[in-house]
Amino acid sequence: GAGVSQSPSNKVTEKGKDVELRCDPISGHTALYWYRQSLGQGLEFLIYFQGNSAPDKSGLPSDRFSAERTGGSVSTLTIQRTQQEDSAVYLCASSLGGTAFEAFFGQGTRLTVV
Amino acid sequence: AQSVSQHNHHVILSEAASLELGCNYSYGGTVNLFWYVQYPGQHLQLLLKYFSGDPLVKGIKGFEAEFIKSKFSFNLRKPSVQWSDTAEYFCAPELVFGAGTILRVKS
DSSP: OOSOEEEOSEEEEOTTOOEEEEEEOOTTOOEEEEEEEETTTEEEEEEEEETTSOOBOTTOOSTTEEEEEGGGSOEEEEEOSOOGGGOEEEEEEEESSSTTSOOEEOOOEEEEEO | OOOEEESOSEEEEETTOOEEEOEEEOOOSOOOEEEEEEOTTSOOEEEEEEOSSOSEEEOGGGOEEEEEGGGTEEEEEESSOOGGGOEEEEEOGGGOOOOOEEEEEEO
């Protein structure tokens, strides 16, 4: 597709369950970012993939969060044993590489933990 | 630690008023600077960016921003806002995002 695609657009899950969020970046973009957007909190950086380099995981809030990027394209963010404080909009963005390039954002996945 | 501060969380203006949103950051060295905007119900999109050169950069929809290296600032401005500028604005040095400023323009 022409833009960054995220799925699902909405996810409601029970506390304690695992969830997987998917991001399809723009074709040819080597950089991929995950952010979390909570009300009044702005965008919280989670993880950054650049090409074949080791990802920058410095923003992951706990070991319940993990992400992978297969084949340098699609990425999956996994949250294990979800908690209510994980409720937020999870945003994915991609760019041609590094912070010298504009990041293009998807519509996000709204996660609600009940 | 790297940080970014947006001075106002909520701003309410009447149409035709001038706008300035403050942004300060704590990075050293070369910094790539961005402002993003999120209109209601839409995804984040780039408003403008600064990498090097003229410190006054112009973006879409009449917005501009000035990079002042000595002040570690990258403030966003628009001389005359419109109702359609109602949105949330994010300063993002090195794609690290501030808390955002919600702008509401009254018609």
